[in-house]
Amino acid sequence: DPALIFDLGGKFDKSFNEAAYNGAERWKAETGGSYKELEMQSEAMREQALRRLAQSGANPIVMTGFAFGEVLNKVAPDYPDTKFVIIDMVVEQPNVQSIVFTEEQGSYLAGVLAAQASKSGTVGFIGGMDIPLIHKFECGYAQGFKAAKPDGKLIINYTGTTPAAWNDPVKGGELVRAQISQGADVIYAAAGGTGIGVLQAAADAGILSIGVDSNQNHLHPGKVLTSMVKGVDNSVYEAFKAGAEIQPGVKVMDLASGGVSVAMDESNKPLISDEMTAAVEAATKAIVGGEIKVHDYMTDNTCPVE
Amino acid sequence: MDFATVLQILDSAVRLMTPLLLACLAGLYSERAGVFDIGLEGKMLMAAFTSASVAYATGSAWLGLLAGIAGAAAMAGLHGLASISFRGNQLISGVAINFLASGLTVLLGQKIFGLGGRTPSLSGAARFGEITLPFADSLRPVPVIGPVYAELISGHTLLVYVAFAMVPLTWWVLYRTRFGLRLRAVGENPASVDTAGVSVTRLRYGAVMICGVLCGIAGAYLATGISAGFVKEMTAGRGFIALAALIFAKWRPWSALFATFLFGLMEAVANRFPDLDLGIITVPSMFMNALPYILTVIILAGFVGRAIPPRAGGEPYVKER
Amino acid sequence: MERMPKWADVILTPLISLALAFVLSALVILAIGESPAEALKVMVEGALGSSYGWGFTLYYTTNFIFTGLAVMVAYHAGLFNIGGEGQAAVGGLGVALVLLALPWPHWALALPAAMLGAALFGAAWALIPAWLQARRGSHVVITTIMFNFIAAALLNYVLVNLLRPVGSMDPASANFAPATHLPKLSGMAKALGLNWGENTPVNIAFFIALAACLLVWLLIWRTRLGYEIRAFGKSEPAALYAGISALRITVVAMLVSGGLAGLMAVNNVMGEAERLVLNAVEGAGFIGIAVALMGRNHPFGVLLAALLFGFLYQGGGELALWTTIPRELIVVIQALVILFTGALDNMVRMPLERLFMALRRKGA
Amino acid sequence: MALAGATDTAPAIELRGICKAFGPVQANRNIDLSVPRGTIHGIIGENGAGKSTLMSILYGFYRPDAGEILVGGQPIAITDSQAAIRAGIGMVFQHFKLVQNFTVLENVILGAEDGRLLRPSLARARGELKRLAAEYELQVDPDALVEELSVGHQQRVEILKALYRQADILILDEPTGVLTPAEADHLFRILRGLKDEGKTIILITHKLREIMEITDNVSVMRRGEMVASVRTAETSPTQLAELMVGRKVLLRVEKPPAIPGAPVLQIRGLRMVDHDKVERLRGIDLEIRAGEILGIAGVAGNGQTQLLEILGGFPEAGSHISGEIRLNGKPLPLSGKGADGRSRRQAGIGHVPEDRQAEGLIMDFTAWENAAFGYHDAPEFNRGWLMDNAAIRADAMGKIERFDVRPPDPDLAAKSFSGGNQQKIVVAREIERNPDLLLIGQPTRGVDIGAIEFIHKRILALRDAGKAVLLVSVELDEITALSDRIAVMFDGRIMGERLPGEATTGELGCLMAGVDPAVTPPGAAIPPAAAPGSDAGGGAG
Ligand SMILES: Nc1ncnc2c1ncn2[C@@H]1O[C@H](COP(=O)(O)OP(=O)(O)OP(=O)(O)O)[C@@H](O)[C@H]1O
Ligand SMILES: Nc1ncnc2c1ncn2[C@@H]1O[C@H](COP(=O)(O)OP(=O)(O)OP(=O)(O)O)[C@@H](O)[C@H]1O
Ligand SMILES: [Mg+2]
């Protein structure tokens, strides 16, 4: 049986852990198979979980989150017959498949859409905990926005510095109001549970918001401009389907492969004009074709646009 | 910084201070009666959960509010049981209540809603909407007063007004009523109340339950007023800030208003200016986020000096050794 | 004349309280539709059923011993240190800086230096609240809580902006050099030809924790400083009468307390993660409060209570791993244990006292 | 046995078979008591005899384990103080039950408010207080904060509280311990006035003189039992003392004349301004020679505490001290390094503090740990880094034996000893160090007669060994019995010095009230019972 390990955020984090869970559930529903799932409770438990699963014969073992990188590097060689899949991190071992997403590209498209949808020319970004991964989202978004609206204004806020920052919808909502008061009329939230508060406050205030990781358009139909979707669910689904035969190596899930995208569905249909669709398509083509290179914040800890 | 920005920051401060103010007044009742309470956080959290759950189930914010009050009151009752009836250590009881609320809310939430401790989002009548006060719109054009009335004073949820009304009410109860006199006395010298023939136990339970009710309103405000639903650990340390504000206010109602406003203001400013550019250096956002905590320490150290708590505070009333 | 024998006070009361906490926990488990017996089985087997489980239980125990001792020392001086969380976090920073600054040739050299770094950083983080309490009367409960938040911000800043290797996703420091990795207990067992606790994180820091229990016991009950700390904690005016300086005792007790909390980093940062990660303390600082109180502020009691919480933590982890019970159940169980053994202990003690009084009267 | 007072009506109070245990301590054992209406009834007994407990039961503060209470012949259930108040009982406790930061008025109405709102109650109480003040000479400022009142005034507030509640039966638990003779006289005048109105008064006191002076009947308690109830007129102090202790006691210590040597302590112009900028000491000049006991008389709160604390090295934080103190000719620092308790001990000053429970002892420490308290860093108690607990224990055992501390169990916590035995531990610790100068504050406050005898003997022995003793006590009898010279303190000054043989109680009393009879003609107005700016350090016994 395959196995899935969630990171500390837990499987209902409204974010990528939950997406992974949905992928696994889809596989279960389609194939009728069963899988093991584990939630972390402490740092020291990561290794324990990996080893116990490997010993129990689970294959492949899928885990979400960069935090597993170190441990996997150590554990994978001990179980050469087991295949491991790690999401959001590269681990170079012969029995590991690493899946990374180009969040900057998806966020770039979100930025393009935000620029189109914004009437004031000012848009916002609200991050959860102030860590590099979230800056990657922020930087891609900023690049897309500036490309479409070079003199537009971008307001950036982070909720906090402790893990509590992922679960503070009150502060998320307040940040929305602060950004609105500075003119923002589209706000992109990459903040886990805090994001729920962001989307809510934006909907309450009658401005647009952008969801993240999973498709969150349906949370407030007609009020969420789009969601920057990471295909974590697909990746997990694919990995489970491939089973023990899964190919080791690095798998970059980018725009071209559909790994990241901006969600278009019934909920946001009224919000998306034809020009927007055109702009997104043009940008997608340019990125896929290599004309536009979206800078990845993680490579050098800097962002080319402010 | 223009007038509109100032107004918006103040407006934000008012919203952010509301849960602090309610929790601070809650602590004031309890501690003035001699029962220390570091479990404000847990009570608010429990209230946020129960109010969101019931508001979702019934679609009524009012029933949610009642449930929030019930949830916090249950925790308050536990605190009373431990620290009044069984003369336990009040600090430990508070710590335990914080843990208990933190665990129970998620456990129950997961059991009921299966969303990992979150409740489904609330909408419509399940939330307290913003109230526009009379003439807000027609007064808006009046210079200065107009915007202040329309932006700052009008347009909050009912619970905000309740919180502000609690300040004069608390003052009045404390200093103008029999109950207030006895409450203050029992926090200073319970034996004086006892020998006057008034039950110390009943008075303290009364104070602790009022504390529960106010924490309940604070929690309900968090979950059904300012946001729309419960998220685990959503109080995010506000109970502790309220406690700091209580000490800062030296256990006095009007000072509590001022102290919580200051904390609300600090948070609003940090929200508005995430990277404070001071010319020479830019203060990183991490430190702007920690600003309320840093300022708390500075204020406690620099301006408050020795805040003398109610004399019988923290100690159970033991008549017979 | 005592109301009841000492053993009843020190052993019977906490045991009954603990039993009550577990009964209530069982009810909670029933309420969420699971089987308490099954849960107990998973917990006991997962935490104590194998050398593997013990390896983890003892690892967590080590953490809790340090934070429990930290709370205990401050408590004897009449100070309620809620800042173990922040002090341990900053202690981790000390360990990381020491280990990353020099190319240590061997762990035996690195360990004393890292311990020093951990203790110094942890102590420094307790110094400001201590000083403010002694000099300005700012309540140490509030300031240490604030310093937990500030420590989190500081660590976030340092890890993200200063210690994080460029290109790394992880807000974590670089790995420490392999030469600095502490010997694991499993490795020691292997050297003795035993197969014990393979792949468990418990390491030599466990012995440091045991030694710390002994040293703290000596400090509190056998040295002048300990005598003065206890005297000050029991009665400030009396301490003043005896010429014991309030400032000195407050500061020294908090420094020792912070240093002990900081030392936890030797276990989790140096011994387990072998690098500094964000939120490495994971609440151990708060659990230390419960450990100290349950352990009746005695090092031996702290050791036992740390073992109990180590068991709860590991057993609870296993529960979350292998059953559908959410990990928050452990938080609830911890809360109940703290509540019953710490705050509601008179609920058990009062009837017991009455019972013993009645027995004595009958005997007399 | 017949008691003085009306015999035709039912007694105001009758107690039958009252029993009360606090855990293992049987505080009251099958007590019967009858108090005739309109009399003053004295109750005496050693510490811990159960006097306060009995009265607290009568007032509904404690619930008795068994027994019956009759008020005016009717059995009533006194379940709480409210019930006692309704039955017309009022009580002034040994340790006042006032809210320190409330005004007099607020304290008076607390629990006896007229309605839910305070305003009407306060107005009525203000009028009522004015009337009571006029009627009973009980003037106090209704708007003053209690913490700013002297002990004497605080006591008035307590009495006013009882009268405001229309008490018919007034219980006073050791009311005179903290009063000057003049204040005590004033109190007794009030009590007589109340008695003449037909009120019944129960008075607990340790002072046999007061019993003889004012009571009609007296009951004696010993170890929780009521051992006798007699007419005051038909008994004597010696008989009462014997009944109390159960053996013969010397009411006076034998004291050989002093042989003073070189000056040990010299104080010049000592001033102290406390944290709140109140001047507590206004220029003290004193000298004590070797082999001499200087007694300082005065009402509590006139600077004695501050004087002892400065000499002992622990003045109130934030205070400012000036002047000069010399010990054996060498100046002592007044602040900073070398001015703390430890340095003072090293310089040769022993100190039995006024408040033994708060300062002299760590109540949770064992007896043996306490026996080294303050001297715990002495070389003989330490071995290198560690304390030598065996040596400390051995030393403590010796002290317990020599000072007859009971029970002789060094492992018992200090709080488990009775007040007298606690005091013996402190006195043993300080005296056996053989200090050049012994500071001793309220050495026998709340201590039973047997222990008083013993402690007095030890103080005299120290003097005779050529040491200097500074004795502070509010008990004039004790001062005159022990001192070789008496200095009277009032309002931070030394009002005058007298030799014990030549000074009369009345003269000392005048000095204690701030009037020098040598300067002011006798009969001049004695100021009301006030100790200005008093901090009322009525420490626990
Ligand atoms: N609240 C209490 N809890 C436990 N024991 C008590 C309490 N109050 C008094 N006792 C004990 O009961 C006994 C009687 O005490 P009580 O205070 O009645 O004595 P007393 O005669 O008033 O003495 P004193 O002269 O010191 O006032 C003592 O042994 C005392 O230790
Ligand atoms: N907490 C306690 N535990 C055990 N025994 C106690 C306790 N408190 C008091 N006692 C016992 O009660 C007796 C009287 O104590 P108590 O303190 O009332 O004496 P006291 O002479 O009235 O002192 P004081 O003058 O200070 O009131 C002592 O013999 C003591 O052993
Ligand atoms: Mg007594």
Ligand SMILES: [Mg+2]
């Ligand atoms: Mg008494």
